[in-house]
Amino acid sequence: MSEQSEQEKRIDELYDLVDGIETAMFVTQREDGQLVSRPMATQKRNPVADLWFVTDVESNKIDELDQNPNIxxxxxxxxxxxWVSVSGTATISTDRAAIRALYEPDWKMYFGALDDVRNGGPDDPRLALILVNADSVIYLKQDKSTPAVLFELLKGRITGDRPDLGTVKSVTL
Structure with a gap:
């Protein structure tokens, strides 16, 4: 298999894994150097970025990303x-046309209605997109059935041996 098609296969595996895991822990760095994690829902696959999220422009993560876009x-x-670990850089977009095009009705529940303008809808000025461009990805793709994984875990607990849960792979983009 060529190097290009192997990388494409791994990127497809990455998206398969991410699609199956609803929430990401999104890690930024504060101005004082401390790391901050928060759960965020990865939005559906779209050519707008490798991965993308929706957020409130008034959240602390916006200030953190302005200081340091590495995530x-x-x-x-x-x-x-x-599991999947993605390292990359984030860009904030408040492009109303892009937000309207990508808008999902369930975003409303995360923003709530404060007034007629800030109502969680596609024209709510609080909505922003975080576009993530991945630089490198490390992940474990399971090639065993769930019962086989459970057997490996049980066997490891009994024998003290490390369970064989799959192969760790990486992609540098």
Whole structure:
């Protein structure tokens, strides 16, 4: 398999994993150097960015990203034990046309209605997009069935041996 098609396969695996894990821990760095994590829902796959999220322009993460756009996203599935770690850079967009085009009705529940303008709808001025361009990705893609994973975990607990949960792979973009 060529290097290009192997990388495409791994990127497809990444999206398969991310699609199966609803929430990412989105990590930024505060001005004082401390790291901050918060759960965020990855939005559906779209060519607008490698991964993207919706946020409130008044949130602390906007200030943190203005200071330092380097981020980490971590995903973990308790069911399959698969995980993904994405390192990259984030860009904030308040482009109303893009927000309207990508808008999902369930965003309303995260923003709530404060008044006629700030109502959680596609024209709410609080809405912004965080576009993440991935630089590198490390992940574990499970190639075993759930019962086989559970067997490996049980076997490891009994024997003290490390369970074989799959192969860690990486992609540099």
């Amino acid at each position: 980490n996203l971590s995903y973990f599935s308790t069911k399959s034990k698969e």
